[in-house]
Structures are given as C-alpha cells and as structure tokens.
Amino acid sequence: MTYLRLLDDTAEGADWQDVAQIVLHRDPATDERRTYRCWQSHLERAQWLSREGYRRILEQGVAKRI
Template identity: 80%
Template sequence: MRVPVELDPDVDDIAPTGDEITTYDERHYVTYLRLLDAKAEGADWKEVARIVLHRDPASDELRTRRCWQSHLERARWLSREGYRKILEQAAANRA
C-alpha cells in the first residue's frame, strides 16, 4: 500500500475505473467498504451519499447519484476482482 487508508475522506465526483488499484483506491478502501455495507443493508442511496460521500443530493441529485453509483461500482469491482491485485502487490512487496 502506497498511502494510508483514511477513515472518512472526501471523494471525487467520479471514482477511478480500469483494472489497476490506484492511490485514490487505497485512500478510499474504508469508503468502499462502507458503501458495500450500506448497499447490503438496503440503505437509501441519498442518506449514504450524505454520510459516506459528503454529498448533498438535495442540491444536485443527478451529480450526487453519479458520484454514489461510480463509487459503488468501484467498490464492487474491488470486492470481485481488485482484491487480487491488492494481494499481488502485498506479495511483491514482501519478496
């Protein structure tokens, strides 16, 4: 890991895409986990956006929803595929 994980960081409008773990991803691991937990619990996306992403859906619902959706998609990718890259990076650092 190149950067410390933050507990409650601000987020960009759109999460990274692609098949590589980015510095942004590393900084936002907790954010991604919180989004996955909220989704699993059936939490309202607007409430999650306010609490986890620090966004106000009342002031700009479309932009906030895109932000929430992109970060949730990234979280899902990390949980399905990206974690393998985290393990590969850790193994490489150990060698």
C-alpha cells in the same frame, strides 16, 4: 473504509441519498444527478474491489518484492 460502508449500506437496503450524504459527504438536494453518479461510481468500484480488485493489488505487491 468508505467502500466497506457503501457495500454494507447497500446490502442493508439503505437509501442511496442518505448514504451519499453520510458516507460521501455529498448533498443530493444540491445536485441530485451528479451526487447519484458519484455514489454509483464509488459503489461500482467497491464492488469490483471486493470481487477481484484486491487480488490485483496483492499480486502487484508480491511482484514488487521479487
């Protein structure tokens, strides 16, 4: 759910600080650099999953059944 929200908010052009605070429960005012890196790494992971990662997860699930 977190990754979906990150992808949706990014597609809508939401401010990264607002997204980090609401979705990731991180306060950019406390440590902006660390919060940005957290938001960025989660977003990159969400983008990877939406592009190709889900296939690997499905393939691994099928391989375990065989």
